[in-house]
Amino acid sequence: xxxxxxxxxxxxxxxxxxxxxxxxxxxxxxxxxxxxxxxxxxxxxxxxxxxxxxxxxxxxxxxxxxxxxxxxxxxxxxxxxxxxxxxxxxxxxxxxxxxxxxxxxxxxxxxxxxxxxxxxxxxxxxxxxxxxxxxxxxxxxxxxxxxxxxxxxxxxxxxxxxxxxxxxxxxxxxxxxxxxxxxxxxxxxxxxxxxxxxxxxxxxxxxxxxxxxxxxxxxxxxxxxxxxxxxxxxxxxxxxxxxxxxxxx
Amino acid sequence: xxxxxxxxxxxxxxxxxxxxxxxxxxxxxxxxxxxxxxxxxxxxxxxxxxxxxxxxxxxxxxxxxxxxxxxxxxxxxxxxxxxxxxxxxxxxxxxxxxxxxxxxxxxxxxxxxxxxxxxxxxxxxxxxxxxxxxxxxxxxxxxxxxxxxxxxxxxxxxxxxxxxxxxxxxxxxxxxxxxxxxxxxxxxxxxxxxxxxxxxxxxxxxxxxxxxxxxxxxxxxxxxxxxxxxxxxxxxxxxxxxxxxxxxxxxxxxxxxxxxxxxxxxxxxxxxxxxxxxxxxxxxxxxxxxxxxxxxxxxxxxxxxxxxxxxxxxxxxxxx
Numbered sequence: 342x343x344x345x346x347x348x349x350x351x352x353x354x355x356x357x358x359x360x361x362x363x364x365x366x367x368x369x370x371x372x373x374x375x376x377x378x379x380x381x382x383x384x385x386x387x388x389x390x391x392x393x394x395x396x397x398x399x400x401x402x403x404x405x406x407x408x409x410x411x412x413x414x415x416x417x418x419x420x421x422x423x424x425x426x427x428x429x430x431x432x433x434x435x436x437x438x439x440x441x442x443x444x445x446x447x448x449x450x451x452x453x454x455x456x457x458x459x460x461x462x463x464x465x466x467x468x469x470x471x472x473x474x475x476x477x478x479x480x481x482x483x484x485x486x487x488x489x490x491x492x493x494x495x496x497x498x499x500x501x502x503x504x505x506x507x508x509x510x511x512x513x514x515x516x517x518x519x520x521x522x523x524x525x526x527x528x529x530x531x532x533x534x535x536x537x538x539x540x541x542x543x544x545x546x547x548x549x550x551x552x553x554x555x556x557x558x559x560x561x562x563x564x565x566x567x568x569x570x571x572x573x574x575x576x577x578x579x580x581x582x583x584x585x586x587x588x589x590x
Numbered sequence: 591x592x593x594x595x596x597x598x599x600x601x602x603x604x605x606x607x608x609x610x611x612x613x614x615x616x617x618x619x620x621x622x623x624x625x626x627x628x629x630x631x632x633x634x635x636x637x638x639x640x641x642x643x644x645x646x647x648x649x650x651x652x653x654x655x656x657x658x659x660x661x662x663x664x665x666x667x668x669x670x671x672x673x674x675x676x677x678x679x680x681x682x683x684x685x686x687x688x689x690x691x692x693x694x695x696x697x698x699x700x701x702x703x704x705x706x707x708x709x710x711x712x713x714x715x716x717x718x719x720x721x722x723x724x725x726x727x728x729x730x731x732x733x734x735x736x737x738x739x740x741x742x743x744x745x746x747x748x749x750x751x752x753x754x755x756x757x758x759x760x761x762x763x764x765x766x767x768x769x770x771x772x773x774x775x776x777x778x779x780x781x782x783x784x785x786x787x788x789x790x791x792x793x794x795x796x797x798x799x800x801x802x803x804x805x806x807x808x809x810x811x812x813x814x815x816x817x818x819x820x821x822x823x824x825x826x827x828x829x830x831x832x833x834x835x836x837x838x839x840x841x842x843x844x845x846x847x848x849x850x851x852x853x854x855x856x857x858x859x860x861x862x863x864x865x866x867x868x869x870x871x872x873x874x875x876x877x878x879x880x881x882x883x884x885x886x887x888x889x890x891x892x893x894x895x896x897x898x899x900x901x902x903x904x905x906x907x908x909x910x
Contacts, residue, residue: 375664375687393887452760460750460766542751551751555657555728556888557682 378560383567386560395549395561396568402545403534404572406462410469410530411576415523418474422481422522432482443475448533451540465537465544472533473526480522484515513588520584527576535569546572614647615819620662621672622655623754625849626773627863628696628804629673634844635830638837644822644829654754656727657682660807663689669812670823676805676879678729681888683902688810690904692824693870696804699735699792700867701773705762705781706789712768715743715790722767724752729888731803732771735792737882742795762786774859775851801875813904824907828870835865871908 360380366372367379378386390396425432448468458464488511496510538547546569553562621629632648635641641648651668653659656678662668664687673695683689704723706712712721718740725732728751736749750767752758755776762770769789780786792798806827813820834841838860846856880898883889893901 373664375685452757455761455766456764460761540753552728555678555751557657557678557685557687559685 375557375559378563382560383564386558386564387567389558389561390549390553390564390568395552395565399545399549399565400568400572403531403538403547403569404545404575406466406469406534406544407527407531407572407576409462409466410534411473411523411527413466413470414473414477414526414530417470418477418522418526419481419519421474422478422483422519423485425478425482426485432486436479436482439475439478443479447471448536448540451537455541460541460543462544464541465534468537469530469534473530476525476529477519477522480525481515481519484518484522485511487518488514516584516588520580524577524580527580528573531569531573531576614642614645615816615822616647616649617670617819617823618649618651618668619670619672619823620651620653620659620668622653622659623673623773624652626673626701627845627859628701628868630845630848631827631830631834631868632672633848634834634841635826637844638830638833638840640829640833641823641826644826646819646823646826648823648826656730660687660689663807663809663812666809666811669809669816669820671807673804674807675727675730675732675734676802676873677734677883677886677888678727679805679807680879680883680893680898680902681729684883684889684893689807690810690813691805691873691902692808692813692820692904692906693806693827694802694804694873695806695870696731696867697802697869697874698799698867699731699738699795699803700864701862702732702735702771702792703773703788704736704739704769704771704790705777705786706769707762707765708785708787710768710787712789715739715794716745718743718747718769718789719745721747721769722750723747724750724758724761724767724770726753726758726771727751733886734803734879734882735795735798736771737886738795738798739790739792742797743790774862775849775855778855778858797878801878802873805873806870808904808906810904813906817906821907824870825909828907828909831865831868831870871905873903876902 363372363377364379364381367374367377374382387396425435451464451468454464454467458467492510492514493506496506501509534544535547535550538544539551542548542551546565549565550562550569553559553565619632621632623629632641632650636648651662653662655673656675659671659674660678660682663671664682670692671689676691679689679691683691704715712718723736723740725736727733733749733751736747740747740749747769752761752767752770755772758767758770758772759777759780761767763785777786781788808820842853842856842860845851845859846853849856851859876898877895880889880893880895884892
């Protein structure tokens with residue numbers, strides 16, 4: 342058995358074990374099925390969501406918003422983080438403030454954003470972008486700071502220009518940590534976008550979770566949450582592929 | 591020595607029994623939409639000493655209504671959930687939630703109104719075709735009444751869940767939705783300032799007058815395990831409503847102080863809630879409510895009225 346297959350099977354076995362334990366706990370009456378739905382009900386719940394048209398379009402809407410927010414965070418955050426590295430005095434000055442802003446629950450500003458951007462995708466994507474850009478900035482600066490000085494010294498010894506130094510040494514060395522920032526950014530973007538969809542009853546999977554919750558369709562609510570997990574999994578897999586392509590071997 | 595000891599033991603026993611007799615039974619009530627006229631009956635009753643007379647100490651938790659209120663009872667964080675949309679309650683009970691309807695809370699929709707900005711092109715409900723119209727949460731009474739208004743005026747607005755009254759107001763005034771929902775006294779200030787216009791009221795749909803739109807619900811565990819307490823609480827609730835309408839000046843003053851509004855606005859609010867509308871019994875229009883619950887997917891399959899009577903209700907107390 343290949344190592345990759347073994348890893349995948351081990352992961353699935355872990356999930357299955359949790360599902361079985363949860364099912365047993367609910368059937369034993371220790372947890373109310375009105376609070377946590379038994380995993381055995383998910384297949385039927387998913388079929389119900391499909392029949393009501395609550396799968397494909399909401400799935401694609403949430404993916405689209407998360408992609409837009411994360412892409413915007415990358416376009417803004419990576420250059421910003423790079424600039425904070427190139428200007429060390431500014432990096433030292435602003436990093437604590439940016440880090441502090443990361444802890445702020447910006448999603449609570451959503452009524453303001455609704456007024457500014459209206460009740461639409463601009464608001465949900467902006468909220469996602471706001472949550473995602475900060476970890477991208479911080480991790481990008483950290484990534485460039487972490488490039489071993491000896492590599493840069495070797496580059497300079499070969500009389501590489503500053504641009505070539507960045508392109509051929511610093512950036513490839515920084516890619517892993519930059520992608521850590523992108524992964525974090527994606528997670529925060531998705532969480533905030535789903536939260537917005539739930540709060541304002543708009544958009545994709547978050548709106549479905551809200552609707553199922555208010556209809557007391559608890560298994561369907563959890564089925565929608567599993568679809569959100571699937572969105573996250575797809576994005577993280579895509580990022581892993583992109584990182585592999587960008588990193589030289 | 592023996593006599594002294596006996597006297598001491600007797601005194602301790604008497605204190606314990608006396609203490610128990612003075613102790614009140616605690617009831618936890620989750621109440622949606624803080625500050626509405628019809629959700630203040632319990633605080634009014636507490637203030638007037640009605641619940642104390644029944645030996646009940648009420649602990650109120652205010653919620654934003656809808657599923658949040660019912661979930662408090664389902665998770666045993668509360669004994670009763672007051673002021674719940676009947677569609678949502680039917681849906682929850684049909685899916686196994688351990689709840690029972692103990693009384694009506696609002697019959698008809700004399701309290702609700704929908705409004706638009708003063709400069710809106712919408713003049714009445716008939717102009718709402720394709721336009722966004724707010725309601726609080728799925729399964730709520732505002733959801734039910736918004737649907738009834740749409741059917742009555744034969745229009746198909748785009749219904750949007752906008753949450754509570756302040757959130758709805760923000761969305762209307764910033765142009766995110768066309769028409770928002772409200773109940774007195776909220777938004778009366780904007781009406782009097784000419785900033786908004788009322789385009790529809792719950793009373794515009796005559797059939798709603800005989801339909802209970804909100805109900806009070808108790809947990810099955812509370813009803814079976816502490817039935818006498820439940821009975822006394824519901825008696826206290828009924829008597830509180832009787833007291834409020836028998837003492838309108840005091841009730842209006844309480845409402846004004848609680849919500850920090852003028853007595854004039856409080857009085858206007860009182861006049862919007864006829865006593866018959868808040869009568870706890872009977873629960874009216876069950877057949878219509880069951881049909882709407884099925885149509886709007888709160889019920890997965892049709893429930894015959896006879897079955898519904900057994901499944902949904904437990905009138906632990908009913909005034910004669």
